[in-house]
Amino acid sequence: xxxxxxxxxxxxAVTANKRIVHQGELIAYVSHDADDGGWQFxxxxxxxxxxxxxxxxxxxxxxxxxxTVAELADLPLGWHAWRASxxxxxxxxxxx
Numbered sequence: 001x002x003x004x005x006x007x008x009x010x011x012x013a014v015t016a017n018k019r020i021v022h023q024g025e026l027i028a029y030v031s032h033d034a035d036d037g038g039w040q041f042x043x044x045x046x047x048x049x050x051x052x053x054x055x056x057x058x059x060x061x062x063x064x065x066x067x068t069v070a071e072l073a074d075l076p077l078g079w080h081a082w083r084a085s086x087x088x089x090x091x092x093x094x095x096x
Contacts, residue, residue: 005073006059010058013057014038015038015040016040016055016056016062017054020042020043020062024065026085026086027041027043027069028082028083028084029041029042029043030069030082031079032080034078039059072092079093079095080092080095
C-alpha cells in the first residue's frame with residue numbers, strides 16, 4: 001500500500017475479536033462508531049465481543065492482517081460494513 005488511506009493514524013487503537021488477530025479468522029463486520037470515531041472489527045457476529053474475546057491492536061495491524069479493510073477507509077462515522085466471505089464485496093449501511 002503506497003499511501004495510508006485512513007484519516008486515522010496507523011497506530012490508532014482499534015478493537016478486534018481475538019480470533020481475527022490470533023487465528024486469522026475472517027473480518028466479516030466492521031463498524032466506525034459515531035460517538036467516538038472508534039473502529040471495531042468482528043467475525044460474523046457484530047455484537048461487541050465479550051471482554052475476554054476482545055483485543056486492542058493498531059489499525060495498521062488490522063490492515064496488515066486483511067488489506068481489503070483499506071477499502072473501508074472512507075466509511076463514515078456511524079456506519080458499518082459487512083461481507084459473507086473474503087472474496088465478497090464489502091456492503092455498507094448506516095448503523096441504526
